[in-house]
Amino acid sequence: MLSLGLEDKVVLVTGGSRGIGAATVNLLKDLGAKVAYTSRNGNDYQNGALAIKADVRDAAAVEEVAQKVEEKLGPVYGIVANAGITKDNFYPKLSLEDWDSLIDVNLKGVNHTIRPFISGMYERGEGSIVCISSISGERGNAGQTNYAATKAAVIGLVKSLARESSRYGVRANVVAPGFIETDMTKAIPEKVKDKITAEIPVRRFGQPEDIAWAAAFLLSPVASKYVTGEVLRVNGAHHT
Ligand code: NAP
Secondary structure (H helix, E strand, O other), rough: OOOOOOOOOOOOOEOOOOHHHHHHHHHHHHOEEHHHHHHOOOOEEOEEEEEEEEOOOOOOHHHHHHHHHHHHHHOOOEEEEEEOOOOOOOOOHHHHHHHHHHHHHHHHHHHHHHHHHHHHHHHHEEEEEOOOOOOOHHHHOOOOHHHHHHHHHHHHHHHHHHHHHHHHOOOEEEEEEEOOOOHHHHHHHHHHHHHHHHHHOOOOOOHHHHHHHHHHHOOOOOOOOOOOOOOEEEOOOOOO
């Protein structure tokens, strides 16, 4: 029987309580991984995963998460840096706070998530880091200058990290989703949604599971062992 080789691998997913993160947690569990996830709310074992309340904006809190996960589940093999937010508006209407809060969660949050684990991964000579960027980070999107800037920055971070970490046996990749049906896109007005759907060649938004499978592929020490520094677009041909 073929497998993705994730059985008993410890994986941390940030923002795992809803949407893409929750689908990723569920798929990884089904693939046999030992999964921990964070969000600003949950704080117990939920559905067989270790759920930890932690805000990715808080570097010290994420350090504590790292300790807790390694204590309860063992050394972390994989990270899915998924927690993210939007605060959309046209450029002249975006406040400095709307910029800072996006940088805090979507960029600094990713940095806070990777940092506590990287040295251990180097020492063990294995690890796979997957960051969730966005189609907006590659092609831009009206009303999302702040969001797109953070998502583009994550691609730069990952491509550089991949170059540094390869010699230690650690890989780093990005998934860039197109428009996916989650709470995040529920906020888009119906008229705008119809316009976006008409631009997508497959004529529909994706499902959270579509992104979860991409993350699982990139985490896999079997399926993607020669893939690093890559951006995997999952967007129904809604290309840049
Ligand atoms: P979502 O349904 O809004 O879920 C976001 C998750 O992140 C929740 O679990 C949320 O939990 C958590 N979160 C938010 N702020 C956090 C913080 N400061 N610290 C810790 N956790 C936090 O969003 P989604 O659509 O699944 O998006 C997931 C990722 O995919 C994001 O990075 C997003 O930018 C990216 N993405 C989404 C789409 C899309 O169309 N949906 C497209 C491209 C990229 P709490 O609120 O409980 O903290």
